[in-house]
Every structure is written in structure tokens, then in C-alpha cells.
Amino acid sequence: MLVSRLGYITLNVDDLAAAVELFEGPGQLQLNGRSENRAFLGGAGEHHWVELRRDPLRPTGLLKMAFELDKAAVFEDVEKALASAEVNFERLRNFREDFVREAVRFVDMDGTEVEIFRGMAGIAGGQQPKWAQLERLLHVAVSASDFDAALAFYSDVLGFGVSDFIEDTTAFLHASDGAHHSLVLQRRPGAARVVNHVCFQTQTFDDVMRARALVRRAGLELRDDLIRHETSGSIGFYFEGLPEGLGVEFCFEHGTVDPATHIPRTFVRTIRAKDVYEPPAGY
Ligand SMILES: [Fe+2]
Structure with missing residues (x-):
């Protein structure tokens, strides 16, 4: 890779x-x-x-x-x-x-x-104290006007591995560190590129909750509140950031894959793929 x-x-x-x-x-x-x-x-x-x-x-x-x-x-x-x-x-x-x-x-x-x-570049002295401790920048999710061509480019040319698909509309791609996804491609035929969201991984679940308290106190709109994704296993929330249209996600317990052995799974697009806490249809 x-x-x-x-x-x-x-x-x-x-x-x-x-x-x-x-x-x-x-x-x-x-x-x-x-x-x-x-x-x-x-x-x-x-x-x-x-x-x-x-x-x-x-x-x-x-x-x-x-x-x-x-x-x-x-x-x-x-x-x-x-x-x-x-x-x-x-x-x-x-x-x-x-x-x-x-x-x-x-x-x-x-x-x-x-x-x-x-x-x-590193910061001498490391990070100053923050209310929520962030561990890393995790991923960015973007649209692809020609999904198949973008997927082929990022996987065949740049060497990303596919962790999972949601039907044929979303691909979660990992790099060599094995984080379940560093890049998400979303099928939007013919449309100009939009960035859906960027995600920061926190040190603990409490840090997700601390960040959420700050976001709520600032009066920012939540896009999704405390959901756990089926694909990566992460739990977190999203708020509406800047520039307009950019979601900012804080998450914890984002899974990893072994790039050498991982075989991508394909999930049906249901609300449960996005949030495992949703009961099945008809429950
Ligand atoms: Fe995400």
C-alpha cells in the first residue's frame, strides 16, 4: 500500500x-x-x-x-x-x-x-489541554461523480483496500494502518464533488460526550446524535460544521481490519447499517 x-x-x-x-x-x-x-x-x-x-x-x-x-x-x-x-x-x-x-x-x-x-510538523510541547481529547483524524467522506472509476483509482492506483460496501453506493476504504476507513466514496452520478463529513476519533467515549456537550452548548445543529455504525463499529455523533454542508463527526471504538487478509462485506442500505440501535423493520 x-x-x-x-x-x-x-x-x-x-x-x-x-x-x-x-x-x-x-x-x-x-x-x-x-x-x-x-x-x-x-x-x-x-x-x-x-x-x-x-x-x-x-x-x-x-x-x-x-x-x-x-x-x-x-x-x-x-x-x-x-x-x-x-x-x-x-x-x-x-x-x-x-x-x-x-x-x-x-x-x-x-x-x-x-x-x-x-x-x-509536530508541535513542541504537544497538545494543550482541551475539554475533549482527540486521538486522531480518522476519515473523510466524499461524493464521486463516477463511482466505479473513483473506486478503481483509489484502490488499484493508490492501493487502498475496500473494508465494506453499502450496496453499490458507498465504499469504505482503508489504508495500511488498518483503520476501517480513511476514505469513504459515495456514488453521486454526474454531480459535482461534495464533502459529506470529516471524522475525529476521541481517546475515550467520555470525550465523545464532552465534545457533544460543547456542540450542544454552542447551539450547533446535530446531524446524527449518538449512533453506532454497523460497518466500522464506531459510536459517535455528527454536527453541522463549516463550510456549509460539511458534517463533523466525533467517534470512538472505530474498528480495524487486517489489510493483508480482509475480505470486504456488502450490506443492504437500511437504517440499521447506519445505526445498529435501530430495531429491525416491523419490530
Ligand atoms: Fe464517518
């Missing part, structure tokens, strides 16, 4: 100050860098999990998904894979601007920048 995990995402927003406030407050991230049109927010001692930008020339939403290069891989492997798929890419070493040592960057079939990086 070429990548080990989701490292960070870049979001373009209308109001940078409001988005910083949301991710720093209810989002429980730490603001580690800020310029007029850019902000970096991280957790668990890492410089950024979310990069915010204010670029009025581009639509708001997801600009970039960045995955960490697998320890056993080298950038030349990534470049070879991209070249064989006839994808243009560039190699970057702009630590002072990007806060990662080295990266390969390209644009996927839905127009989202994708970066494979290594050497994320």
Missing part, C-alpha cells in the same frame, strides 16, 4: 474567522498557524489535521485530501503509479509554507487536490 492514513484535509471557507472559531471551539482542535487567508488546526501534537483557506476565487468546500506516505513506500512508487494511470503530478518540498517535509500532489477525477506527504 502506498499510504498509511488520512493526514489532513484543506477546506475553502467564506469566513475564515468563523471557521477557525468552530474548529477551535466545538471542534476541539488547536490553532497552530494563522495568516490572513490560511489557518492550520491540529490535534494530538500534530501541526494540522484541518487547513482552512479563504480563497474567494474558488468554490467553498473541500480543496484537498492529504494522506501520509506508507513507511514501506517511497515517493517514486507513488510517481510511478500515477504516471501509469496518466495522472499529472508535482513533487513539493515547501516545509515553511505547507508544514510537511515532502509531498506529491495531483488532482483526482472529481477535481479535488490529493496529496501524499511525509514529515508532518
Whole structure:
């Protein structure tokens, strides 16, 4: 596999100050860098999990998904894979601007920048205390206008494994760290890319509840309140974040798979696939 995990995402927003406030407050991230049109927010001692930008020339939403290069891989492997798929890419070493040592960057079939990086900046002294302790950035869920082509690209070219499917409409993809999903692809034929949600994993279930209390106190709308997913086994909740349309999920007990042996399962699309606490139909 070429990548080990989701490292960070870049979001373009209308109001940078409001988005910083949301991710720093209810989002429980730490603001580690800020310029007029850019902000970096991280957790668990890492410089950024979310990069915010204010670029009025581009639509708001997801600009970039960045995955960490697998320890056993080298950038030349990534470049070879991209070249064989006839994808243009560039190699970057702009630590002072990007806060990662080295990266390969390209644009996927839905127009989202994708970066494979290594050497994320760390925060000296680690994370300052927060009310809810976050362990890691876990996954991002995005639409795919040509689901089959996107699935083939991310699995065959970049080497993601499929953990599970919901019918033929959603694919949960894992990287080499085995987290059940680092990337979720959702079938939206012909539609422009939208980012459905981003997910942070907390240290304990109590941290999910602490984050939920902050979100409720801030008066933010809950998209889904305390559900446990069938596929990953995680329990958590979602609130409506920024930019508009982006859900922010906090979860705990997200499962892992063994990338070497895992065989994907396919679930019927029912409410119980989303929330195992729902009784079966007709109960
Ligand atoms: Fe999720």
C-alpha cells in the first residue's frame, strides 16, 4: 500500500474567522498557524489535521485530501503509479509554507487536490489541554461523480483496500494502518464533488460526550446524535460544521481490519447499517 492514513484535509471557507472559531471551539482542535487567508488546526501534537483557506476565487468546500506516505513506500512508487494511470503530478518540498517535509500532489477525477506527504510538523510541547481529547483524524467522506472509476483509482492506483460496501453506493476504504476507513466514496452520478463529513476519533467515549456537550452548548445543529455504525463499529455523533454542508463527526471504538487478509462485506442500505440501535423493520 502506498499510504498509511488520512493526514489532513484543506477546506475553502467564506469566513475564515468563523471557521477557525468552530474548529477551535466545538471542534476541539488547536490553532497552530494563522495568516490572513490560511489557518492550520491540529490535534494530538500534530501541526494540522484541518487547513482552512479563504480563497474567494474558488468554490467553498473541500480543496484537498492529504494522506501520509506508507513507511514501506517511497515517493517514486507513488510517481510511478500515477504516471501509469496518466495522472499529472508535482513533487513539493515547501516545509515553511505547507508544514510537511515532502509531498506529491495531483488532482483526482472529481477535481479535488490529493496529496501524499511525509514529515508532518509536530508541535513542541504537544497538545494543550482541551475539554475533549482527540486521538486522531480518522476519515473523510466524499461524493464521486463516477463511482466505479473513483473506486478503481483509489484502490488499484493508490492501493487502498475496500473494508465494506453499502450496496453499490458507498465504499469504505482503508489504508495500511488498518483503520476501517480513511476514505469513504459515495456514488453521486454526474454531480459535482461534495464533502459529506470529516471524522475525529476521541481517546475515550467520555470525550465523545464532552465534545457533544460543547456542540450542544454552542447551539450547533446535530446531524446524527449518538449512533453506532454497523460497518466500522464506531459510536459517535455528527454536527453541522463549516463550510456549509460539511458534517463533523466525533467517534470512538472505530474498528480495524487486517489489510493483508480482509475480505470486504456488502450490506443492504437500511437504517440499521447506519445505526445498529435501530430495531429491525416491523419490530
Ligand atoms: Fe464517518
